[in-house]
Amino acid sequence: MKTSPKASIFLVLATLFWSGNFVVGQAAVTSMTPVELTFWRWAFAALPLLALAQIVDRPDWRAVLRYWPTLLLLSFLGMGGYTLLLYTALLHTSALNASLITAANPALIVVLAAVVLGDRPGVLGWGGIGLGLSGVLLVLTGGDFQRLLRFSFNLGELLMLGAVAVWSFYTIIARRLPVPAISATAVQVAMATVVLAPVAVATGAQLPGTAAGSWSLAYIAVFPSLGAYLLWNLALKTTAPGTAGNYLNLMVVFTAVITVLLGAAISLPQILGGLLVVGGVMLTSARPSGRSPGIKPGKERGLKWMGER
Template sequence: MKASVYLVLATLFWSGNFIVAQAAVASMTPLDLTFWRWTLAAVPLVLLAHFVEKPDWRAVLRRWPVLLLLSVLGMSGYTLLLYGALGHTSAMNASLITAANPALIVVLAMVLTGEKTTRRGWFGITLGLLGVLLVLTRGELQRVVSLSLNIGEVMMIGAIFVWGCYTIIARRLDVPAITATATQVVIAGVTLAPLAVAANVRLPETPAEAWSLAYIVVFPSLGAYLLWNLALKTTAPGTAGNYLNLIVVFTAVITVVLGTPLTIVQIMGGLLVIAGVLLTGTKGRSKSPAPAVPTPASDPAPTGRHTP
């Protein structure tokens, strides 16, 4: 029961990242948010990893090439694309596109690693794709042949592709989850620093900007990772992955509470995407080892066992 509460809270925090970041990018750049998010989260995550997992840091650092690649993909690339997308499309549409990530990961695993899936899995992938297309075409599927996508939606598709590649690589990393996250976050802060200086990255200048950044650092970056990893101590990764469907649900609820009504197309697309994700879950795959479903969302998570 406690693990379920942790998983629900983690997905709630990640859902809030869509809403809060969309408001923040109205006055802060994606680089502002990405750089300060990881820079401010780095020290708490390193301390958390050190005292909770007690890793052999020398052994961890010997894996620096793959950790660097993962940091560039998951921490820097995914987050920059996500925040860039939220400047051009709604949080709801972004979360719906992100919800197709587990199905995309299955496809990438088949292409890149030869992993197999079942007919049920293929049906789920098709449903998920149909749901995303429904949202992108605003319910007019015949427009797919001449589809003109919003730049934000293009960036969001790019983000989930980057996250999919990240997951395929990350799930083979034999480093404890929080330690891997903390190391990649530190690398992201260091590698983004030259860009931050060149782009004259700034700290929040208004109370609204400061509260937005504080939420992004404390809840999606620290709280959600901790809760997710605590839950994984007693919950199978595949089971935990199904909770990620709640990101779309929570984003929809928050969107409505804030006064933006959902369209029928968004509701139908969301239902199709969630159904597709459930069908491509571990029970619907072949007997070959199935990867854990990572968070799509808004938060990268290094071992493929947790999420953006």
């Protein structure tokens, strides 16, 4: 399936919005706790996403809610666990490092698919996994591989590894869910809002008290949470999920560019590690059949939300 110019633009914009989530999220956690940021992000996004699902998917909501146990688990993993780990990690590491580690997600998904689903990658797949992991280790150690022997890693980077693992399990479970993409995402977001509400109340969660914090939250609620989901799923109407997944490689590039524009320096280990990670993802994604690795015909639509952040 050939990607149309309009779909390509949608995919590029979606990855740009998700890249901004790393940079803006790092700014937001200086004035909001990770719990506050996670709760308010989904609280503001829930109703618009439900309305969007009704307009785009026109689902049978009773049929969707038959899968509520799986949707609740996915909400716990993707909307709660991943987001909380990401925003907590951004208290301790840079947005660029976080995006570089996240870029190894496709390789870990291939490994989990092999273990859990029995989907075995080919030689290129395993080579890509090796390259990707090498890139992540280079970023984690900053080029000082003796840190591996001392197990001396930044807390934020370890939390990002946890976030990557959580998102990988989310993706593996989501692959088999026969629910329209935006509808599934909207229900998960609504569930996350309800589940996190008591935690937010107990911890005294408040809206940001500064203009910068308010604008950061507004960006996160509108662009990564609403705009990116809409553009991603509109593009997937005419684009194969595997092809769309390759566009996620741009997240590292966009995050690096935004970081440089904001005046931050990029180290040589970050550059080399990023190149290894992106190269590994490209090898892992190389498929003669044009389908996503490990996905059988007829199962691809369950991947429509695998790249969401």
